Amino acid sequence: MSRDAASRPARERLLDAAGELFYESGIAATGVDAVLARARVSPATLYAHFSGKDGLVAANLERRFRQWRDVWDEVLDERTDPVDRLLSVFDAVVRYRAVEGNRRGCAFLAAAVELPPGHPGRQWLAADSRLLTERLHDLAEAAGAGDPTGIADGLLALYDGALARLARQAATPGLDTGDPLHRARRMAADWLAGRVPPGRPSG
Structure with missing residues (x-):
């Protein structure tokens, strides 16, 4: 992830990462951990913005x-x-x-x-x-x-x-x-x- 991308709000980074991974690998095959790693956020940050994977989807x-x-x-x-x-x-x-x-x-x-x-x-x-x-x-x-x-x-x-x-x-x-x-x-x-x-x- 570039410096500019890393500076974007966490919610946008999560959506960007999820969109890329869901599209590349499929929704079912993409785990939350992969999204967190690509977005460089913690599980707590994910749950602060979404109800979980279903909410993110x-x-x-x-x-x-x-x-x-x-x-x-x-x-x-x-x-x-x-x-x-x-x-x-x-x-x-x-x-x-x-x-x-x-x-x-x-x-x-x-x-x-x-x-x-x-x-x-x-x-x-x-x-x-x-x-x-x-x-x-x-x-x-x-x-x-x-x-x-x-x-x-x-x-x-x-x-x-x-x-x-x-x-x-x-x-x-x-x-x-x-x-x-x-x-x-x-x-x-x-x-x-x-x-x-x-x-x-x-x-």
Whole structure:
């Protein structure tokens, strides 16, 4: 850990360390001791900020959710064309991965497999699902699509497939079939043609 990183507040260091380790090794495989060692804090400091590992997991997912939402908001602010605004979900993931330096698939999809029912982190998995579903529905409706629910479902299928493919590539050395996000975006653009009226204002 650099001198600058070590000077950051303990809570931020814990979240940084947890985010890195959970993403690299998985939530279940990461022990609290590994997080404490990377963050350079004591167990008492951890429990002063979080209820334990489950609280740390939930706070990490909350932070990732808010960061991801902010990036998508930023990308949407740059788009005016209705189809581009629908496709912004793919552009936002590309930008988010560039900022975060992600090399694997979606942390939310991974956490969904690992977290048991009732885990406090699941509220942020649900928040991510609502954001994707509701925002894509609203963007499709604003674009004048006849079936906004169907448009949202179709885009989500391509989105989830691209993220799952990224995870598979990361887990399989030598498996490189191109960028799944760019490919999914092209497929989505082709699929939207004829389903979204051209030239309609996005407001």
